[in-house]
Amino acid sequence: MEFPRLLDELFPRGHRVQVEGQVVWGSGGSGAGEIAVIGTTGRAAIGVEIALALAGHVLDVVRRHPGRPILLLVDTSGQRLSRRDELLGINGYLAHLAKALALARAQGHLLVALVYGEAVSGGFLSFGMMADYVYALRDAQVRVMNLAAMARVTKIPLERLEALSRTSPVFAPGVENYVKMGAVDALWEGDLALELAAALRKPPRPDVRRALGFERGGRAQALEVARRVREATDA
C-alpha cells in the first residue's frame, strides 16, 4: 500500500507524521489518544544512519511522551549490504535500535508493529520483531531470503525446497508462514483504524511467539525445548 494512503487509513482523524529520506516519524490520533509513529518507507535498506535515526526517535518518545504507545511501520529490504556499514559496526547500530525499543517496552510503552511493505532479516529483527504485537497487511512480504538464493546457499535443489514449502512454513517467504510460526499475530484486512484501535487496547505481554507457533502448527519444537532448558532440575 502507498504510504500516504496507509497513513490516511490508519488515522482518519489526522496525523502529524513526517518523512525524511526513508525514515518516518511523528504522531497520529487514535481512539486511545495520540500515539507515536516511527518507521521506514520505500523498502529501506537499514544502514547505520537509518538505524541511528530510528533509535533517536524511539528515545525521544521515551523522554518526551512517557507511556505513549508506539506504532512501528515496517517496510525494509533488510540491512544495508556495504563494506562501509560493516566498517562502522552496523550490528552495533541495529543492536542499539533493538535496545532502545526494549527500553521503551520496559518503561510502559506498548509497541505495535505493522508490516505494510517488506520485512526482511536484520532490518526486521532489530525493529518490528521487538514489538509486543506484530501485524501485517495481506500483500506484505516477510522473508529471510528468497527461495532461489536459499537453494544456492544451501545447495539444495530449488524444486526440493519448493516441494517442502508446500507442507512446511519453515522455508518459504510469505506472511502466512510468519503467522503460522507465531511471529506475526494476524493480518489486518478490514478498516485499519479499527484494527489499530483494537490492538492499542491490548495489554503489554511477554514473548509468546513460541506458544503461538506451537498452537498454529508452525513450530513444533521451540516451546518445549526452551521450557526444558529453563526448568531443568538435574543441571
Added chain:
Amino acid sequence: MSASRKHSYYEASARQRVLGVLDRGSFREILPPRERVTSPHLAALELPVSFDDGVIVGEGLLDGKTVLVAAQEGGFMGGAVGEVHGAKITGLLERAKDERPAGVLLLIESGGVRLHEANAGLIAVSEIMRALVEARLAGVAVLALIGGAYGCFGGMAIVARCCDALIMSEEGRLGLSGPEVIETVMGAEEFDSRDRALVWRTTGGKHRYLLGEADALVADDIAAFRAAALQHLGSRPLDAQALEAEHALLAERLGRFGDCADAHEIWRRLGIADVERLPLLEAAEFLAVAAGRGR
C-alpha cells in the same frame, strides 16, 4: 615461547571452550547429547543432525560464582541458529532471569540464521534478543565471547551487541553481513572476500576494539578469555541514561569516521602512527598502542 602453554580458543571445540573457561569439573550440561534433541527441519531435508543441534548449554562456576553458559559449535553448520538451537539459548536466558546467576556467558561462533530453516531461525534469533534484554533488565550480566573460526555474523552479531560486554580475540571476527554475502550481492569491487587482510581489518577483533565495539581484546588463549570474562562479569544498566549515552557515542562515531573507506583511515584518525604494523602486534603490545586512543 612463554612458559605456560596456551590453549587456542580458535582451534578448540565448543565443549573444550566451556570446560576451559569454567572452573575445572564444575560444568553441568542441560539437554546433553544423550537427550537427542535435534532439528526436525534438517531431518526433513535428509541432512545430518547433531545431538545437541550445534549448541551446548548449562551451568557452572567461574571462579566460584555460578554462571550459565551457552557455546555454539562452528563445526556443525557454522554454528548457525535453527529452531532448536535458538530455543536452547532462549531457554537458558529465561532460566537466568529466574535464577539470577552472577552472569551468562555466550560463547558465540555463528554465521547467523541457519538458512535450511530460515524463518524458524530468524524468529529464534529474535526470541534470543528478547530473552537477553529481559535478563539484563532483571539485572543479570550477559557477556559475549568471540574468538572462533566462523566468527560472529548475521543476527548473532546483533545479539552480541545487546550484551553487557563483548570479549574478542584478534582472530575473532564480528560483522552483520559476511564479506562473502556482500560480495555475492554487491560485487567484488564492494567487498573482495578473498582479500584476507581487508576482511581482517574490517571485521577482526583489533578493529572492533579500537572502534569501541569490543570491551576487551585478548590473546587467542582460553585462559585469557576466562580472565577477561571474570574481569567483565558485572551488570551494566540498560536504562534511558545508558542508551542516551550509547546514542551519543554512535552518533559521534558516525560523524568522526563516516567518510572513511578503510579501517586504516579510522586508525590514523585515532592517532595510531604505524597502522601497517598494527596487525602484527601481539595482544599485549596492541593494547599498549591502543591505550587512550578512540573508544
